């Protein structure tokens with residue numbers, strides 16, 4: 001519609017984008033394995049398993065330890081018990097995140113979170129870091145019937161924010177695919193949990209390694225939104 005002001009939003013991925021959560025996920029996985037004497041996995045391995053949600057994480061843990069997938073339901077339950085009890089002890093916000101969120105808020109942006117992590121611990125973590133108030137919508141891996149890269153999650157966040165268009169900020173191939181399918185501009189944070197050896201292989205409209213430059217990047221991408 002000519003002349004109508006387009007309401008724009010920023011949608012953030014959580015794990016590997018706003019927070020470095022791998023250490024707490026790693027701890028909960030090893031507490032789960034320890035309960036049944038099934039050994040342990042190192043942090044780098046667990047980091048590489050993050051991105052498709054907790055169910056796939058546990059599938060990968062079972063495979064890596066050479067266990068039987070018939071144990072998936074019980075292990076997922078144990079993992080969630082440990083993780084939900086302690087989701088933010090070893091987790092850190094990436095440097096500059098809070099300042100960037102404040103700047104976006106001051107500029108009037110609507111902001112939301114779109115994560116494959118279950119919604120409960122996602123909200124608990126945002127609260128633990130005192131950044132929950134920035135977000136008008138949080139959609140987690142158990143909020144809808146589908147997970148990223150299905151675009152329904154990002155579109156749900158956009159709708160809840162009442163936005164017409166959005167810039168998506170994420171760290172992984174899954175986020176890139178989700179943003180593309182949802183027809184959103186995508187800014188790639190290169191310091192998170194992507195799998196590609198070369199970040200050029202991940203479809204992106206822009207990339208950044210430092211949140212200090214994100215405000216300028218989002219302003220440029222937002223200019224392209226109609």
Ligand SMILES: O=C(O)COP(=O)(O)O
Nearest residue numbers: 014015051053115116117
């Ligand atoms: O919990 C996961 O596997 C991934 O979570 P994310 O979507 O915030 O990266």
